[in-house]
Amino acid sequence: MYKNFFRYLISAIFLLGFSVNSNADFKVGFVYVGPTGDHGWTFQHHEGRNAVEAAGIKTTFVESVPEGADAERVIRQLAQSGHDLIFTTSFGYMDPTNKVAKDFPNVKFEHATGYKREHSNVSTYSARFYEGRTLLGHIAGKMTKTNTIGYIASFPIPEVIRGINAMTLAAQKVNPNIKTKIVWVFTWYDPGKEAEAAQALIDQGADVIMQHTDSTAPVQTAEKAGVWSFGQASDMQRFAPKSILTSIIDDWAPYYVERAIAARDGSWNQQDTWHGLKEGMVAMGPYNSAMGADLVKEVEQLQKDLASGKVHSFTGPIYDQKGNILVAEGKVADDGMLAGMSVYVKGVEGDIPK
């Protein structure tokens, strides 16, 4: 009992500390899973926070919060200390966010990449990164000389499989002879292993390297070996200025600013957001001039068409590896199918690890 008393006492002191510099202003809180300097996932969320701050709204953030019991404590503390809107930016914060939301009906919650909205004050949001993969596939199909694209994959979840499929479909369209070689590394983040995977793919004849892992090691390996590569999550150009053709950039800033302003002005409502190139949540890094002016123009047009909805990454007919039809001719894949994607499309080699 005394233990609990001390806990309350300590939180009370913290509360006091927070409330001293808060006054009655509108405040937004952010919870990060990694350090702000990871140069990947959390780094980009932090950029989003900076944009909210630049829009004149007060923010606080807590970094390196482990998913689990700690997360709930941190989220609760943010809610208690007068934050009106809280962004929880990792999949594992899903349950803690909903739990805290129940106790604080007046605080708004935004959970990234999750699907649970158990209370009316919880929204979810994610990005259509696969649209970026379509552009990468188009570029890769045009740039490869060996007709072999190397893909470093992390874990066999729909998000990753969707990326592989989107890329392969786009590459096949411009180059029917294309082969996608995939190496699963079973980690989001192990620079040494990612570098080895990139090197193995290069040794196996891949002259374009693509990654769905977080470190900059693969692009550096590609730079050393003199093959093409693409940046992931943030603009990685300075790590491999010659090799990187473009990067897929997660840009949370516009969404964060829009939602923060909505919450401040009272127009916030619950929603499930899945934004892409159109809204700017997925953005592309600068295109390498080595692509040639024609290809750059082509890709920029495709980017526009994807954004306007004229072109969809998954337009039928799409077949799975065995030749069964997945998406009928003239149709596009619906969001439900995209969200649960668990088979390779025709043309991808190998099996998905189970």
Next chain:
Amino acid sequence: MTLDISFIGILIGSIMASSVPLILAASGELITERSGVLNLGVEGMMIIGAISGFALMVITDNLFIAIVGSMLSGVIISLIFGFLTQSLLTNHVATGLALTIFGIGLSAMLGKNFVGIPGKEFPILFSSLRESIPFFGPILFGHSIVLYFAFALPFLTNYFLKKTKLGLVVRAVGDSPVSASNQGINVIIVRYCCILYGGAMCGLAGAYLSLIYTPQWIENMTAGRGWIALALVVFATWSPIKVLIGALIFGGITILQLHMQAIGFRIPVQFLSALPYLMTIIVLVVISRDSRKIKLNTPTSLGRIFYKEK
């Protein structure tokens, strides 16, 4: 798969490069353990070496200072371990674990401002010979100086332990500190030296990752290699040459399994991922079956606290 001879040469070259951190860290830890000290802080010392090396490279722009600095940082952090276990007589296992946790946390804090900075290219030796000689070129040439050092180290360590008087002292201290002490050997000093040497090698192993192998700093970039090095020492039954063999097998299978995936072998990927661990253990167990030799090499008083009665 293009199985021509020059491709195999390139493959062997990259296998060698990937096993360097394991060889360095395991060789260092081997000396520490032969003196009877079990330091589980290898991972922590490596990560401290990685950030120190990288930070010094960014600040001074001098790779020599960076390499030496990383070794020094390993020495300093292992000094904490030495002081706790040798002077304050704390438990080796608990202190070593604490050292790893401390090292990971401290490196993350120190590294805050060094994330996202591209590394500098590390000079490689004989790069022209690498291109001009098929097969042997990529194996023997075009590596960094640290790699050559790492491959000489197990042989030097072997020579040191078996043929020199100091090596005998280290082994005596590890086998029977009481007898060694009675012979007039200062057990604590010897153990301190072995701990610091282990720290220096682990620091260098970390710097190899952050300066040469994947030139950049990211939190937790050693990703468990310290633990593998620790396991290697045990499975190699404290023999430096077997540590080298184990590290090469581990690195080799890791890279081969990536190649097998890229080629499209229909073997479950999870099995391939587990293969380096399995194969290393199997091979090392098979080559060290001789129980007489194991007894000879095992530091009998490993992990036991020694204090001199006054």
